[in-house]
Amino acid sequence: MIEVRRARIDLEAVVDSVRRDDAGAIVLFVGTVRSDERVKALDYEVYRPMAIKSLTALAERAKDKFGLTDLSIVHRLGRVPVGGDSVAIACAAVHRAEAFAACAWVMDEVKRIVPIWKTEIADHPSRVRRRR
């Protein structure tokens, strides 16, 4: 499952999407919008066709690199309030070590190469700023 969506992420569906009888481990990473000095939300802007293409290629690279049985990445688009889920990555593998390692690597790569930008939405319009 590779998705960029406006609606909230169904974490159970993300986990179920990688569930297979030959996998002994599923690691789920959830990135959430944390509270920060007067920030009430983050706005995610996505170059969708390129993001889907790079997420799909990234998933294939991760499967090869870590020997995963399956992998799903779902990222939010638009406004996500503090406490909301912005990204979910589920990695399934025969053993847990590969699944943990893959999840960390994939999240770093998402931040590094996928064309997604976020802007902090503050409780006052003059405080809007981009977050890296």
Place this chain on the structure above:
Amino acid sequence: MRIQVRLFATYREIVGSRGFTWSSRDGLSLRELVDGVVAKYPRLADHRDTMLLAVNHDLAASDRILRDGDEVALLPPVSGGAR
């Protein structure tokens, strides 16, 4: 030929638009296109060193020769996901 130019995040705010059509002679390189866009919107010049370039949804080198109908995206450094 006509090139579709897409802009995101900071660049969209500087230009005040999500994109535009750029008309030019055949054989234009990606570097020449960006030179032209930066000349038209000088506030983009400060971002030139960190600007990533994509053609038809793939990252591209600046010596890439563009074709009629190509979609070029000017991409600020990305920041998706969790910190």
